Amino acid sequence: MRGAERLSGMRDDEAPLDEDLLRRALASDVPTGSRRGWDTEGAWRTLRDRIATEAVVERTDDRSRGVWARRKVVRWLATAAVLVVAVGGAWYSHASNTPRYHTATTQRGQRARFRLDDGTQVILGPASTLRYDVTSHARRVELTGLAQFRVVHDASRPFVLRAGRAEVTDVGTEFTVRAFADEDAVVFAVTEGEIGVQAGKGRLSLTAGHVGRADSTGVQRLAGAPSDYAQWVGGQLAFQNAPLSDVARELSRWFDVDVRVDTRVAQRRVSATYASPTLDGVLSAITRATGSRAERTSAGYLLLPRDASGR
Amino acid sequence: MTSSDLHDLDRLRAGDVSSFEALFFRYHATLCEIVDAYVGSQAIAEELVQDLFHTLWRDRNRLAIRGSLRSYLCVAARNRALQHLRHGAVARRHAQVAATESEVEREPRADEVLERQETLVALRVAIDALPPRARLAVVLRWRDHLTNADVAEAMGISVKGVEKLLASAMTRLRDLMRSHKRDR
Numbered sequence: 001m002r003g004a005e006r007l008s009g010m011r012d013d014e015a016p017l018d019e020d021l022l023r024r025a026l027a028s029d030v031p032t033g034s035r036r037g038w039d040t041e042g043a044w045r046t047l048r049d050r051i052a053t054e055a056v057v058e059r060t061d062d063r064s065r066g067v068w069a070r071r072k073v074v075r076w077l078a079t080a081a082v083l084v085v086a087v088g089g090a091w092y093s094h095a096s097n098t099p100r101y102h103t104a105t106t107q108r109g110q111r112a113r114f115r116l117d118d119g120t121q122v123i124l125g126p127a128s129t130l131r132y133d134v135t136s137h138a139r140r141v142e143l144t145g146l147a148q149f150r151v152v153h154d155a156s157r158p159f160v161l162r163a164g165r166a167e168v169t170d171v172g173t174e175f176t177v178r179a180f181a182d183e184d185a186v187v188f189a190v191t192e193g194e195i196g197v198q199a200g201k202g203r204l205s206l207t208a209g210h211v212g213r214a215d216s217t218g219v220q221r222l223a224g225a226p227s228d229y230a231q232w233v234g235g236q237l238a239f240q241n242a243p244l245s246d247v248a249r250e251l252s253r254w255f256d257v258d259v260r261v262d263t264r265v266a267q268r269r270v271s272a273t274y275a276s277p278t279l280d281g282v283l284s285a286i287t288r289a290t291g292s293r294a295e296r297t298s299a300g301y302l303l304l305p306r307d308a309s310g311r
Numbered sequence: 312m313t314s315s316d317l318h319d320l321d322r323l324r325a326g327d328v329s330s331f332e333a334l335f336f337r338y339h340a341t342l343c344e345i346v347d348a349y350v351g352s353q354a355i356a357e358e359l360v361q362d363l364f365h366t367l368w369r370d371r372n373r374l375a376i377r378g379s380l381r382s383y384l385c386v387a388a389r390n391r392a393l394q395h396l397r398h399g400a401v402a403r404r405h406a407q408v409a410a411t412e413s414e415v416e417r418e419p420r421a422d423e424v425l426e427r428q429e430t431l432v433a434l435r436v437a438i439d440a441l442p443p444r445a446r447l448a449v450v451l452r453w454r455d456h457l458t459n460a461d462v463a464e465a466m467g468i469s470v471k472g473v474e475k476l477l478a479s480a481m482t483r484l485r486d487l488m489r490s491h492k493r494d495r
Contacts, residue, residue: 019453025434026454035439036353040339044332047361051328051368117328 048117049102101131106145109256111232116141119152120159123233126253127180148176148233151193166199166214173208176230182249185215189226237277239270244290244303255279258300265292265305316380323371331371335364338381341455342388345465348447349392359391385465430488437487438480445480448473 024030104124106112112124117134124130128145137156141149143163151159153172161168163179164186173193179186188197194207202218211222211229224240231238237254239247245266248259257279268290274282283294283301294301315333322330339360347356363384367374376383438449444466451462452473459477463470 021431021434022438022449022453025431025438026450030431030435038340038343038353038357040336043339043357043361044335047335047364047368048328048332050365051331115326115328119328 101133101142103129103131105129107256108253118154118157118159121150123148125232126256143177143179145180146176146178146232148174148230150174164199164214165216166197166219168198169196175206176226176233178229180249183246185213187222187229188212188214189229191226191230231273235277236273236275237282238273241269241271243267243269244286244292247286248303251279251282252300258297259283259303260297260300261303262305265290265303268292320374320376320380323368324374326371331368334367334380338384339364341381341451341465342384344447344450344455345385345388346392346395348443349389350395351443355395356392359395360388363387363391381461382464386467389465389467434484434488437484441480441483445476445483448476449480452477 104112104114104122106124106126106128108127110126113122114124115121116132116139118139120134120139122130125146128143128147130145130147131142133140135157139154139157139159141159141161143161149159149161149170151170151172151174159170159172161170161177163177164181166179166186166188168175168177168188170193173190173195175188175190175192175195177186177188186199188195188206189211190206190208192208194205197204197206197212197214197219199214199219200216202214202220204212204219204221206212206221209226211224211226213220213222228238228240237250239250242250243266244261247270248261251257251259254277270286270289272285272289274285287293287303287306291306292303293306294303319330319334323334342360342363343353343356346359347353350356350359367384367387438446441449447466448462451457451465452459457465459470459473463473466473468476
């Protein structure tokens with residue numbers, strides 16, 4: 001062996017051990033003595049999962065903190081009640097195609113801002129759940145609720161989102177999806193780039209500046225500006241010709257209270273934008289606009305015709 | 312600080328995971344060696360280094376790094392190791408990892424491996440059998456390609472101290488290699 005020959009006849013007063021020999025002996029493929037090597041790959045996977053389960057969470061119903069102004073990092077273990085982000089499913093081998101989903105969930109009155117492993121930025125609205133599996137070869141995401149995505153372009157692994165009956169493919173853009181289980185349609189609003197939406201047999205390509213909806217009948221384009229559907233990201237609450245029944249559900253999610261509607265006023269409609277919404281302020285404005293009134297109940301509020309009694 | 316460190320640090324502050332990954336792969340083994348030299352357990356070293364990187368990510372916006380990123384990380388690793396020792400949790404955690412490490416300790420001893428006349432393996436075993444701080448100096452110097460000054464910074468000792476450690480390590484390694492040669 002070359003190294004051994006160099007060392008033959010070496011005496012104490014000779015030059016130190018050959019550096020090249022030392023370097024080669026320290027290379028990772030040389031079997032070790034009492035030690036094992038460092039598992040940097042494995043350690044990285046563990047840490048990556050750990051940081052992927054952290055997000056910036058904020059109350060939507062507490063204006064005093066400012067929207068996103070004061071960031072708060074929350075570990076899910078410590079604050080299960082605030083934001084639940086968990087890793088679902090058992091560890092799977094990289095050879096298998098079984099998705100290993102992470103789940104991020106916000107409660108009513110919360111929004112969360114975080115990044116997926118590929119760098120895609122997500123802002124999750126109140127009472128929403130995002131399941132995601134980002135690997136080296138695929139990006140799969142499932143949404144219930146409200147979210148805005150800023151997707152990082154990566155041609156080698158298309159970004160595929162499932163929301164209700166619709167499936168969206170995206171190659172690098174910004175769009176908002178509204179897909180609450182208690183609403184009939186899934187709404188997509190594209191602010192940058194282009195997405196493809198498929199639902200049932202319908203298929204639609206939506207470019208920046210356009211809004212679309214998907215339901216059991218297929219996919220169609222909607223009038224209106226995408227920004228109307230993205231205002232919640234900046235802390236604004238907006239309604240476009242929305243029946244009070246929808247408004248009540250939205251207020252419940254936003255302010256974490258139960259707002260219910262008497263059937264006699266449920267179909268009265270509201271169009272409004274609130275830049276810095278407070279529950280009292282919004283209730284007062286919408287009741288004035290719809291000829292209704294809000295009555296305090298044990299769980300929250302009930303919206304009634306102005307001249308009717310609550311009983 | 313290397314230019315790639317500066318670049319990665321900037322992108323780390325912006326929340327870029329891939330630059331964080333690059334930093335992790337660049338420094339993970341080095342930092343593990345440093346912590347291990349103090350706490351004497353590979354399992355605890357890995358755990359403490361994991362926590363160190365986690366903190367780096369979490370506090371990336373508040374990082375005040377004056378010198379080089381490497382020296383920042385090396386000092387942080389050393390501090391965590393010393394803090395761990397101070398906490399007196401050593402005995403308890405040693406007991407926990409004893410089970411996983413006892414198998415490793417039964418691997419061939421230096422003299423057994425020498426008989427196989429595998430020079431590189433023999434040398435590696437000899438290096439791994441050095442006193443922890445001497446071994447750390449050797450590893451940082453020749454595996455991680457640090458200069459003597461960088462090793463001194465990483466270990467928190469003087470350059471002269473590094474030279475002494477390396478010299479004594481060399482003497483021991485040379486002895487081992489000579490006896491290896493003789494036994495052939």
